[in-house]
Amino acid sequence: MERSKIKGIIQKGKGLAFLFHKDRLVLMVDGASLRLPLVGELPVSKQGRWFGIHQRLDCFVSPLPKAFPLPETTRLLSLRQLFGQIEDPLYILAGRASQILNWDLGNQYCGCCATPMEEKAGEIAKICPSCRAISYPRLSPAVIMTVERRDEILLGRSPHFPKEMYSTLAGFVEPGETLEQAVQREVKEEVDVEVEDIRYFGSQPWPFPHSLMVGFTTKYAGGNITPDPTEIEDARWFPRDAMPKLPSRISIARKLIDNFLVRTPLN
Numbered sequence: 001m002e003r004s005k006i007k008g009i010i011q012k013g014k015g016l017a018f019l020f021h022k023d024r025l026v027l028m029v030d031g032a033s034l035r036l037p038l039v040g041e042l043p044v045s046k047q048g049r050w051f052g053i054h055q056r057l058d059c060f061v062s063p064l065p066k067a068f069p070l071p072e073t074t075r076l077l078s079l080r081q082l083f084g085q086i087e088d089p090l091y092i093l094a095g096r097a098s099q100i101l102n103w104d105l106g107n108q109y110c111g112c113c114a115t116p117m118e119e120k121a122g123e124i125a126k127i128c129p130s131c132r133a134i135s136y137p138r139l140s141p142a143v144i145m146t147v148e149r150r151d152e153i154l155l156g157r158s159p160h161f162p163k164e165m166y167s168t169l170a171g172f173v174e175p176g177e178t179l180e181q182a183v184q185r186e187v188k189e190e191v192d193v194e195v196e197d198i199r200y201f202g203s204q205p206w207p208f209p210h211s212l213m214v215g216f217t218t219k220y221a222g223g224n225i226t227p228d229p230t231e232i233e234d235a236r237w238f239p240r241d242a243m244p245k246l247p248s249r250i251s252i253a254r255k256l257i258d259n260f261l262v263r264t265p266l267n
């Protein structure tokens, strides 16, 4: 992580530039495909920082310098739009870049004493020169889970979902809670249903803006679906042969649902 010290010192042609204009990433049009610009092809602001290596290339993240006119050979894509447009390892790096940049821009001053923060040597972190408080990039763990009952799955929709789309339930982990407790609490709070047999499925960084989604499968253990109207506008049991409109394959929600669909019916 020593390269984190070289913030601001970025040489032309030495690495990949993850440049963000607000929440959108700058990409170069290259024939029929898109690629990341090299450092030097586009200007990197003084706030640029090193954050990783991809195929021996240093990776830098930076806000696009203000008022810079983008050439016609560039495109601006949100992370959601970017999915499937570049290789998966680069997509994951773009999410990492976005999270680090958001943390960087939002932590210019110490949260304890308001002194301007300084880079902490040797890691991606900042330290207050006055009170020594340290800031690391923020990560907010969230749990996401299937609730399964024989050949049915419980899916819900929140009011901000695209029309007719249903997905797995999910929610943030609270301080002092285990992941399993968070699963039980979220399902109970959102639809008033009890679950058991909570099993880890997998996880996914979710840079919108700084979550880590931890996926579980669970089995129904009791209760009638009663959605909490502040979070869920509808929730139902869907049989495996009558799935509603589902979320994008980008999401662990979809992987959880697909995993349910390919398994043999539960007893």
Ligand SMILES: [Zn+2]
Residues within 6 Å of the ligand: 110, 111, 112, 113, 114, 115, 128, 129, 130, 131, 132, 133
């Ligand atoms: Zn301080």
